[in-house]
Amino acid sequence: MRLNHRPAQPADIAAICRFPQGPDELFYMFPKASYPLTPAQLSEAIAQRSGSTVVEADDEVLGFANFYKAEHGGVCALGNGVVAPKARGRGVARYLVQCMIDKAREQFAAREVWVSCFNHNTAGLLLYPQLGFVPFGIEERQAPEGGRVALVQMRQVLCDPDKPLATPSPHLKHAHSADAAGR
Numbered sequence: 001m002r003l004n005h006r007p008a009q010p011a012d013i014a015a016i017c018r019f020p021q022g023p024d025e026l027f028y029m030f031p032k033a034s035y036p037l038t039p040a041q042l043s044e045a046i047a048q049r050s051g052s053t054v055v056e057a058d059d060e061v062l063g064f065a066n067f068y069k070a071e072h073g074g075v076c077a078l079g080n081g082v083v084a085p086k087a088r089g090r091g092v093a094r095y096l097v098q099c100m101i102d103k104a105r106e107q108f109a110a111r112e113v114w115v116s117c118f119n120h121n122t123a124g125l126l127l128y129p130q131l132g133f134v135p136f137g138i139e140e141r142q143a144p145e146g147g148r149v150a151l152v153q154m155r156q157v158l159c160d161p162d163k164p165l166a167t168p169s170p171h172l173k174h175a176h177s178a179d180a181a182g183r
Contacts, residue, residue: 001057001090005099008052008064013039016064019082023144028121029082031141045080052080053102054093057094062087063096069114075155076104076130077114081124093123105158112155119150132156176182 008016015136016037020026024033033041046052050070055063061084078100083092104110115133117124118141129135133154143149143169 001087001094003055003092004064005053005055005096008046008054008066009025010043012054012061012064013042013046015084017042019064019084021085023113024120025082027144028118030080030126035144040131051076051081051100051107053096053099053103055092056084057087060084061090065096065100067100067108067109070104070108071110073109073111074116074170075112076100076108076110077116079116081115088123093127094131097127101131101156101158111159112157114153114155117152117154119152127150128154 002050017039021033021038026033026035026037028135030037030041030045033045046066049066049068052066054061063081063083065081066079068074069075069077078097081093081096081100083096091094101113113133115124115128117128119125132154135152135154137153139151139153141149141151
């Protein structure tokens with residue numbers, strides 16, 4: 001499967017809204033939203049955020065993410081990350097997160113990228129450290145059904161504040177596609 005990424009478009013919203021398969025998955029993706037995710041909820045989030053990006057293969061949207069915080073020269077915080085059910089376990093999330101890291105570096109000159117992951121999101125908790133993220137905090141939050149959950153905060157330092165900014169990842173510097181099998 002050959003993956004590409006591009007800015008999210010209004011025409012992508014309906015497909016992205018079908019990715020969360022239940023209230024728990026929507027909570028991982030977008031804790032403030034109500035299930036089922038509606039185009040209005042997602043459109044509002046996109047309008048308030050930066051860098052909304054989709055991953056696609058064969059002209060089909062398979063993943064989505066953005067930044068809920070994007071400070072030029074500071075921190076970019078990844079949010080609303082989700083992958084289509086049929087594409088899970090096929091390298092889409094890895095490719096999407098790497099695209100967002102590169103976007104933080106290239107468009108925002110970010111020094112750090114942050115991700116937050118709920119304790120029940122095993123796939124995310126296992127993926128992020130493989131991509132260089134290190135836990136730095138845990139916050140207690142309330143799950144939709146009222147129970148306690150832990151929000152694990154992780155960061156990847158892109159460059160030392162006393163050194164020049166790092167260069168983009170070589171695999172995405174000039175190309176906007178990758179072979180998922182190679183990731």
